[in-house]
Amino acid sequence: MDKELSYGSDYKFIPTTSINSGLGLEVLPDLYSYTVQIVNFCLVGTPESKEFVLVDAGMPGSAEEILAVTEDRFGSGSRPKAIILTHGHFDHVGGIIELVNHWNVPVYAHELELPYLRGEKSYPEPDPTVEGGLVAKLSSYFPNEPINLSDRVQALPSDGQVPFMKEFRWVHTPGHSPGHVSFFRERDRALIVGDAFVTVKQENLYNVFTQEQEISGPPRYLTPDWDASYQSVKSLAALKPSVAVTGHGLPMEGDLLTNSLEKLVNEFHTIAVPAYGKYVDKNIH
Incomplete structure (x- = not known):
């Protein structure tokens, strides 16, 4: 492993x-979602073309599983053109250093996310006091220190294009993190959400384990800006996506997605925003 690349000192396996966990779904012919423990990563590209990108990089310690899934879908020795990040939280970059070293590919993220990916700045600490279930209460054990990808990570193009994802454009969806992005394709209105909204109550241990499908805002224990999160959800709903692959929970599509997003926008204060917590600001508009 390159000495210059490193995880934060609080990086660890989360049990x-x-x-x-271990479930892969072909959402579209060129959009494959796979669950590692409690988080999803995406492979974008058709197996026939052999050209693809990896969106997000799983939980800590998941690199070997991601490699196996990638080779199972695209063939032995296959590697992506790049790794594209929705954001840099621990459960979306968990295997990235091993993957970067193995594949020798570039990483792209929003420019506001780069300090957290170059070892310069820690994310706000998770809030175990926030309203929610046991996962929220355990969140103080989750890593928040920055990883250091050095010059292996670079900013997404400012014009909204996504490298090697020709028809997709990135949409800035802050709130859960400053440089959080989602990816949208106009042709079929496919949306890769990241954690701007999710389809499981991520704070509740039972819901996380059973993956009971229910639209929700971003994970509460790691969301410091609820006003920005609300604006992000509104901007994604306005795109009228036909299918959404979220960072947590099962993909959602069709009328269920349309109606659920409309409900989330209209009832964001009660569905998404916790009743209490150190990052809660009741002046959301």
């Missing part, structure tokens, strides 16, 4: 899982 949480769900019934969907």
